[in-house]
Amino acid sequence: DAEITQSPRHKITETGRQVTLACHQTWNHNNMFWYRQDLGHGLRLIHYSYGVQDTNKGEVSDGYSVSRSNTEDLPLTLESAASSQTSVYFCASSARPLNTEAFFGQGTRLTVV
Amino acid sequence: GENVEQHPSTLSVQEGDSAVIKCTYSDSASNYFPWYKQELGKRPQLIIDIRSNVGEKKDQRIAVTLNKTAKHFSLHITETQPEDSAVYFCATETGNQFYFGTGTSLTVIP
Numbered sequence: 001d002a003e004i005t006q007s008p009r010h011k012i013t014e015t016g017r018q019v020t021l022a023c024h025q026t027w028n029h030n031n032m033f034w035y036r037q038d039l040g041h042g043l044r045l046i047h048y049s050y051g052v053q054d055t056n057k058g059e060v061s062d063g064y065s066v067s068r069s070n071t072e073d074l075p076l077t078l079e080s081a082a083s084s085q086t087s088v089y090f091c092a093s094s095a096r097p098l099n100t101e102a103f104f105g106q107g108t109r110l111t112v113v
Numbered sequence: 114g115e116n117v118e119q120h121p122s123t124l125s126v127q128e129g130d131s132a133v134i135k136c137t138y139s140d141s142a143s144n145y146f147p148w149y150k151q152e153l154g155k156r157p158q159l160i161i162d163i164r165s166n167v168g169e170k171k172d173q174r175i176a177v178t179l180n181k182t183a184k185h186f187s188l189h190i191t192e193t194q195p196e197d198s199a200v201y202f203c204a205t206e207t208g209n210q211f212y213f214g215t216g217t218s219l220t221v222i223p
């Protein structure tokens with residue numbers, strides 16, 4: 001069965017370190033998204049991609065970057081981790097056109113100490 | 114950009130009662146309105162969606178209504194059960210992006 005998986009599931013890192021969260025999907029979806037989930041804020045969009053070599057900034061992109069070298073993967077990098085980036089991160093993918101279901105990964109709980 | 118507001122933020126109901134969650138949006142170009150359920154510690158999963166050419170959609174105990182003129186849509190859960198306890202998110206799709214509400218934590222009291 002097709003799926004979308006994130007790794008690691010839990011991560012503790014120190015302030016200032018670079019961290020990369022992996023997202024891999026086997027749906028063959030063109031659209032991929034990264035969200036962070038914080039209490040009281042719901043799901044906020046960090047970065048998104050509509051296809052290989054395409055990346056775009058979302059509403060909370062400062063301090064994060066992504067790259068899309070193939071259809072299956074959209075890794076999220078925190079350039080220099082900050083305590084404000086402690087959160088649960090969800091990756092999602094969807095087919096074109098966009099008005100169809102988005103499938104979410106299991107989430108990564110990141111703690112920056 | 115789009116602004117999605119969701120109310121209430123928390124909701125408690127007795128088992129068997131109905132629950133209603135409401136969302137408003139600002140962009141009249143929005144044309145797809147999904148609802149996601151997120152159980153504790155798990156990923157959000159789609160439970161129902163509606164497109165702008167439809168006013169109401171039902172799936173067993175769950176229904177969604179859409180009023181495009183007023184720019185609001187609602188989730189209705191009838192005959193609630195303890196397993197309905199979760200966080201529910203509304204969302205819209207416009208400009209090739211999804212915009213999510215801030216979530217409603219529903220507790221069904223046995």
